[in-house]
Amino acid sequence: MSKQFTTINAKPPLQHQMHTTDHHVAELHVDSNDSIHPANLICSLSRQFYNNNWCTGTGGGLSIKDPQSRLTYFTPSGVQKELMTPSDLYVRNEDGEYVNKPLVSKNYKPSACTPLFSICYEAKNAGAVIHTHSQNAVICSMIFGDEFQISNIEQIKAIPNGEVDPNTGKLKYLQNFDTLVIPIIDNMPHEDELQDSFHEILRSYPNTVAIIVRRHGIFVWGDSIAKAKIHNEAIDYLMELAIKMHKLGIPSTCPIGDEKKYLKN
Numbered sequence: 001m002s003k004q005f006t007t008i009n010a011k012p013p014l015q016h017q018m019h020t021t022d023h024h025v026a027e028l029h030v031d032s033n034d035s036i037h038p039a040n041l042i043c044s045l046s047r048q049f050y051n052n053n054w055c056t057g058t059g060g061g062l063s064i065k066d067p068q069s070r071l072t073y074f075t076p077s078g079v080q081k082e083l084m085t086p087s088d089l090y091v092r093n094e095d096g097e098y099v100n101k102p103l104v105s106k107n108y109k110p111s112a113c114t115p116l117f118s119i120c121y122e123a124k125n126a127g128a129v130i131h132t133h134s135q136n137a138v139i140c141s142m143i144f145g146d147e148f149q150i151s152n153i154e155q156i157k158a159i160p161n162g163e164v165d166p167n168t169g170k171l172k173y174l175q176n177f178d179t180l181v182i183p184i185i186d187n188m189p190h191e192d193e194l195q196d197s198f199h200e201i202l203r204s205y206p207n208t209v210a211i212i213v214r215r216h217g218i219f220v221w222g223d224s225i226a227k228a229k230i231h232n233e234a235i236d237y238l239m240e241l242a243i244k245m246h247k248l249g250i251p252s253t254c255p256i257g258d259e260k261k262y263l264k265n
């Protein structure tokens with residue numbers, strides 16, 4: 001067990017709990033007093049995202065892969081994100097088996113985003129995936145066509161450019177004078193029907209860290225939950241800025257110095 005994600009050992013072993021409870025698989029993987037344990041992080045971040053108006057009305061979802069145990073944590077479907085507790089989470093091992101499920105009496109299901117999160121883990125080697133119903137993403141999907149684009153803004157530097165520095169082995173990042181491009185796909189009646197579009201867009205945009213779903217929201221990932229959170233916050237900030245620029249008549253890719261040519265009276 002990692003030092004970082006210490007699990008409380010007060011409960012009996014997993015096998016024993018599974019014999020003594022018919023429906024509820026042991027809480028062994030979600031019970032920790034460590035605030036950065038994935039199960040605790042998902043709940044605290046979900047409350048934060050709810051307060052940001054990103055995950056209200058049960059919308060959105062969040063998933064983290066624990067780099068030590070290789071277990072993957074998923075939010076349940078149709079659950080008020082601000083009220084979720086660690087025992088409400090689904091936890092899957094590398095064989096695809098659930099090693100923790102919410103109480104059967106709660107009548108929960110795994111998040112409808114689970115297949116999409118899994119695509120990001122497999123295709124992008126993500127460490128965490130965030131899905132929000134951000135109004136900024138929804139409005140941008142109406143303003144822009146197949147790509148959200150924004151240039152010449154400082155916060156663009158928070159997004160990796162897909163290249164790796166040969167000397168350090170670390171990801172390289174966009175410069176503030178670069179253009180950030182995020183693909184936009186059309187929505188479907190059910191979230192799991194977006195799988196083909198996800199596969200296709202990840203082939204076309206191998207360096208992207210996000211996909212906007214038109215009139216729906218956004219999926220954002222990173223190597224770790226910390227990186228995914230930073231990408232999500234930076235992209236949301238940039239989408240909000242693009243909407244404000246659009247209202248003023250300034251294109252989001254406006255060259256530096258040209259702003260006043262576009263300003264509406």
Ligand SMILES: [Zn+2]
Pocket residue numbers: 059060131132133191216217
């Ligand atoms: Zn959604």
